[in-house]
Amino acid sequence: MRAALRIAALMCLPFAAQAQVQGVMLDDAVSLPDFSFHDEQGGRFTSADLKGNWTIVMIGFLTCPDVCPFTLGNLEAAVAETGLRVRPDNVPKVWFLSVDPDRDGDYVSEYGPFFHPDFRSMTGARDQIDTFIEATDSFYRLMPADADGEYEVQHSSAVSVIAPDGTLRAKLQPPFDPGMTAEFLARLQIGYRRELSQ
Amino acid sequence: MIRAIAVAVVLFCATSATAQDISISEAYIPLAPPGVRAHAAYLTLSNTGSENRSLIGVTAQGYGMAHLHQSMEMNGVAAMSALHQLEIAAGQTVALTPGGLHIMLMQPAPSQVVGASVPLTLHFANGKDITTQATVTQRDGGS
Numbered sequence: 239m240r241a242a243l244r245i246a247a248l249m250c251l252p253f254a255a256q257a258q259v260q261g262v263m264l265d266d267a268v269s270l271p272d273f274s275f276h277d278e279q280g281g282r283f284t285s286a287d288l289k290g291n292w293t294i295v296m297i298g299f300l301t302c303p304d305v306c307p308f309t310l311g312n313l314e315a316a317v318a319e320t321g322l323r324v325r326p327d328n329v330p331k332v333w334f335l336s337v338d339p340d341r342d343g344d345y346v347s348e349y350g351p352f353f354h355p356d357f358r359s360m361t362g363a364r365d366q367i368d369t370f371i372e373a374t375d376s377f378y379r380l381m382p383a384d385a386d387g388e389y390e391v392q393h394s395s396a397v398s399v400i401a402p403d404g405t406l407r408a409k410l411q412p413p414f415d416p417g418m419t420a421e422f423l424a425r426l427q428i429g430y431r432r433e434l435s436q
Numbered sequence: 437m438i439r440a441i442a443v444a445v446v447l448f449c450a451t452s453a454t455a456q457d458i459s460i461s462e463a464y465i466p467l468a469p470p471g472v473r474a475h476a477a478y479l480t481l482s483n484t485g486s487e488n489r490s491l492i493g494v495t496a497q498g499y500g501m502a503h504l505h506q507s508m509e510m511n512g513v514a515a516m517s518a519l520h521q522l523e524i525a526a527g528q529t530v531a532l533t534p535g536g537l538h539i540m541l542m543q544p545a546p547s548q549v550v551g552a553s554v555p556l557t558l559h560f561a562n563g564k565d566i567t568t569q570a571t572v573t574q575r576d577g578g579s
Contacts, residue, residue, distance in 0.1 A: 298514075300469070303476040303541065304507045305514045307469060308534040311575055345471035352469040353575070377513055386501075388542070395514040411512065413535065 260411035261422040262396075263429070267405035270373050275335060275362035277347035283333060283360045285404060292330040292427070293400040294410070297376055299338035299391040300349055309412045310334060310353040313397070316419035317354070323424045330399070330423065334359040337367050337378040338391050374398045374406055399423070401430050457485020458524065460558065463570040465541070466534075467550055476538040477502075477556060477570050480531045483524040490561035491522040496570075497555040500543025507535055516540075521561065548572050 275283040287293075296313065298306040313332060321329045334350045336342040339361040342349075350359030361367070371378060378393040399408040408426050410419065463479035477496065483489050496502040504519040522537070524530050532538050539556070548554075553569040560566070 300472050301474045302516075303474040304505065304516070304538045305535060307466065307475070307575065311466075311534075341473075348470040349472070390516050392513050392515040394512055395509050396512055 261419075261426075262409045262411075263426060264407055264409075267401065267403070267407055268373065268375075269405055270400070271369050273362070273366045273369050275333075275360040275366060275370075277358075277360045278344055279347045281347060281358070281360065283358065288400050288402075288404040290402050292328055292402060292423075293333060294330045294397050295333045295335055295370075295374070295400065296397040297335045297337050297371070297378060297393050299336050299393070300342040300346065301338070301388075302391070305395070305412075306334075307353075309395070309397075309414070310350075310357070312412060312414040312416075314354045314357070315416040316414040316423075319416035319420035320423050323420050324427055328427055332357045335367065335370065336361040337371070337393060338380065339364070339367070375409075399426065457487070457526075458483055458489055458560070458564075458566060460566060460568045462531075463556060463568045464573045465548075465554055465570045466573055466575040468544060468548060473544070474540055474542045475544065476505075476534075477541055477554070478532045478534065478538055479556070479568065479570065480529060481522075481524050481558075482529040483526055486526050488526055489524045491524065491558055492520070492561050493559040494539050495557040495559070496539070496541050497557075498545035499541045501540075502542070502556070503540045504537075505540040506537050550574050 270285055270288070272285045294313065294317070296309065317330060317332060332350065332354070334357065336346050336359065343361050346359050346361050350357035376394040376396070376398070378391060381390045381392060383389040396409040396411045398406055399410060401407045407430065410422065459482045461480045461482070463477065465475070465477045468475040481491065491504065494502040494504060504522055505516050506519055507514065507516050509515070522530065530537070550572055552572045554572065555567055556570050557565050557567045
């Protein structure tokens with residue numbers, strides 16, 4: 239799959255190194271297998287829920303002190319900016335998938351809405367998580383615990399962008415400059431609609 | 437000598453904490469998401485002296501543990517590593533900012549409110565401690 243990736247780094251301000259989006263649009267849409275995630279409130283999030291709207295899925299863990307909150311905060315700004323450029327029903331939904339169900343399973347639902355009321359956070363059985371991780375060419379690893387029983391989780395920093403037909407269309411790498419990310423997502427959606435109309 | 441005193445006075449007025457040649461500013465803690473067992477504090481350290489200084493530990497009031505950490509990304513994988521010491525060379529300023537160097541706060545106090553102050557005590561290799569107040573801030577999107 240990596241061979242099929244087309245790098246589309248949009249550098250709009252040549253002299254501002256920060257102002258770029260590291261986005262990869264996939265040449266060929268990737269079908270996703272069936273999966274089912276959940277939260278502790280009885281919420282269920284399945285592959286069927288991806289249909290009919292754009293979805294951005296970020297993976298991480300709740301004991302992540304720095305990068306995960308920072309990334310979700312940036313995503314919130316980027317999605318808000320996207321909302322200024324696309325139709326309301328094309329604003330991506332955001333899912334945060336915890337790959338650390340043992341520690342996070344009891345309170346995972348509160349995490350996403352902390353960053354935006356519409357964000358959702360969830361976890362799942364290990365095989366369901368792994369199914370999604372593999373299909374999106376993502377990665378995570380639970381590191382060995384230290385003397386206090388604490389462990390770190392390494393994970394892909396890129397988020398997956400999934401189209402209303404339920405297929406993976408792009409990966410976005412943080413940091414998510416709001417304007418550049420919105421531009422990237424708007425272009426992605428234009429390409430998607432063009433493809434549908436052909 | 438007079439200049440040194442003047443600099444010291446200016447620093448004392450301009451920053452939240454000073455001790456000898458290290459000043460600390462912009463100490464803040466973004467409001468933690470609900471329930472999490474770890475979050476982060478950020479601050480800026482300036483070494484105005486002529487000798488290098490080494491930050492070797494942090495104590496945060498109300499937390500079970502506080503560690504110096506560095507987030508990094510290698511080949512698209514986000515990872516974190518503990519720092520046993522952080523060098524602040526003479527004349528240098530080191531900023532702990534989201535996505536990079538941070539103080540990981542663990543086993544937090546039950547609840548926090550925006551605007552609250554959390555005393556952070558920084559331990560240096562020369563035996564000196566500096567305590568500063570970190571302000572709990574609303575988490576803004578977009579950095």
